[in-house]
Amino acid sequence: MLTMYNLKMPRAVYSGENAMDNITEILKTANVKKVAMFTDRGIEGAGLFELPKKAVEAAGVEYYVLDDLPAEPSYQAVQKMIDQFKVDGADIIVACGGGSVMDAAKLASVLVTDAYGVKQLLDTPKIAQKCVPIILIPTTAGTGAEVTPNAIVGVPEKEVKIGIVNDNMIADYVILDARMIKNLPRKIAAATGVDALCHAVECYTSNKANPLSDTFALHAADLIINNIIAACDDKEAMEAKTMMQIAAFYAGLAITASGTTAVHALSYPLGGKYHIAHGVSNAMLLVPVMHFNEPVIRERLADVYDRACKDEVKTAKTVEEKSAWVISTMEKIVAHLEIPTSLKEFNVPEDDLDWLVEAGMQQQRLLVNNMREVTPEDARAIYLSVM
Ligand SMILES: NC(=O)c1ccc[n+]([C@@H]2O[C@H](COP(=O)([O-])OP(=O)(O)OC[C@H]3O[C@@H](n4cnc5c(N)ncnc54)[C@H](O)[C@@H]3O)[C@@H](O)[C@H]2O)c1
Ligand SMILES: [Zn+2]
CATH class of the missing domain: 3.40.50.1970 (Rossmann fold)
Structure with a gap:
């Protein structure tokens, strides 16, 4: 920190x-x-x-x-x-x-x-x-x-x-x-909403995290986890949409004070070469990167659980259970919103893997923020998991 x-x-x-x-x-x-x-x-x-x-x-x-x-x-x-x-x-x-x-x-x-x-x-x-x-x-x-x-x-x-x-x-x-944002098409609302979720969770689990960024990152994560589905699914859910707008703003503030990590770093080449929308490439990498980071960020993910999981469904006792809930909730959100989770849908050939690893590793501006060091072998495994 x-x-x-x-x-x-x-x-x-x-x-x-x-x-x-x-x-x-x-x-x-x-x-x-x-x-x-x-x-x-x-x-x-x-x-x-x-x-x-x-x-x-x-x-x-x-x-x-x-x-x-x-x-x-x-x-x-x-x-x-x-x-x-x-x-x-x-x-x-x-x-x-x-x-x-x-x-x-x-x-x-x-x-x-x-x-x-x-x-x-x-x-x-x-x-x-x-x-x-x-x-x-x-x-x-x-x-x-x-x-x-x-x-x-x-x-x-x-x-x-x-x-x-x-x-x-x-x-x-x-x-x-x-x-x-009232009539934001569902597909755009989903991808951009998950982008904001990435900003919040990455900033909260970043080497640059600090008390100022934590305040906004944690609040944003809570608001997004609890409003994104309604905001995307229900045209009339103005309360949920308003919360998403404020959450995206808070998550942006968190970026300003902290910084995003390996999700955004490894996502940039996917946008640059294959023109996959920013929110979609982040959504695709969010869960694999969180699994990779989990051993060193689980306490921080447990904070997200304490804040975002509603009392009536709060059953996790250990830090491991809490962090598992956060990752699986993010996975469920991406699946529910039908955001693509495989590079196959964008015709990315496996032959491009070497290029992807090299291009991803160049994003040191953000990779240095990742609490777990990302080696080229790690980047390869993460990209392979979405191939
Ligand atoms: N500056 C930053 O801090 C920051 C952070 C994350 C991403 N980005 C960048 O922002 C860009 C992506 O922005 P974005 O995800 O907001 O999408 P976007 O601005 O690229 O818009 C995507 C499409 O949605 C349409 N659209 C936007 N709002 C709409 C609405 N309310 N109703 C109907 N159509 C609408 C646009 O016309 C466009 O065709 C990328 O270039 C990404 O790299 C910047
Ligand atoms: Zn982003």
Whole structure:
């Protein structure tokens, strides 16, 4: 565990009923003249863009929309969006979308300069300086990107995804409006919800875990374990969906103060080479990595049990029983939500195993957080278990 720790947060977070309305006031108070709105066509197609658009229009300011962004974009696709943004300019960015849109907006907020672009930040992320403030509105629950200092992009020439981390990318304002996730398609709600579960459990069992991150990680794990099924299965379960939105935010805060571990590390090559959605590749690796880590994290998993298992079904007595319950509950959640658990479904050939091990082992930024050391042989066994 770390002995020194800190928690960096957005300037203001607005949550609850009609949270979106706060945008109007933020723009007026900051005397904003021109807004760049970032989104993608999926959000527009789902009719979700109307609410933030109305809130911006109510402030009586000039605005334009940038929406040409694929899901899980490459750094080149993000740079293209930013180049357009640099031509048009703005006093503030309002971004409405999942992790893909929010990460693009976060990068744009530090890249109103010709001195460097996204490509340079892949190698030297620390050079980025904040240029424009950002308001982030998540539509998935979720990556927690609305609160982390990270932006993740694909690097096609290396067939991997890379996380760019810089505190200057932390949002200025966050809007958690449950209307944004009300009609989230089940498949997306499931994968992004399990991503948030991974953030919570990985951060709680990370070498970087500390009292600040633990508070948010444990609470997030509890909320997700007890709400994810209802939030995904029941269209009307607004209470469960709201809890998922808050939990994803808490799990993002936990990332900011702690860090994810081998699940996310080994997942990056699966997104980079085979374009498996981030939440899906994490869901696939969650249980195998937890089994691998169990001997050294069982006390921590027992804390999750104490917090998340409801009194009426609490029968575990030993630490081993408690940690087994947590892992099997996560397994049941992934199975119930019908998230693929085998790379066969993505036509990944066994011949790629060597490449996967090599690419996975390069993710040392996160592997160093794993409480049990991961050797190349361990990574091979974990990948093999999902082949
Ligand atoms: N910055 C971080 O801290 C962080 C953390 C984890 C993941 N990520 C990154 O975030 C990206 C994934 O983000 P994501 O999982 O939120 O999905 P996403 O942003 O890629 O969106 C996936 C698809 O869902 C659609 N969609 C999103 N919300 C919707 C809604 N409410 N209704 C209907 N359709 C909707 C989008 O249009 C898109 O087509 C990946 O690139 C991942 O690496 C970032
Ligand atoms: Zn994630």
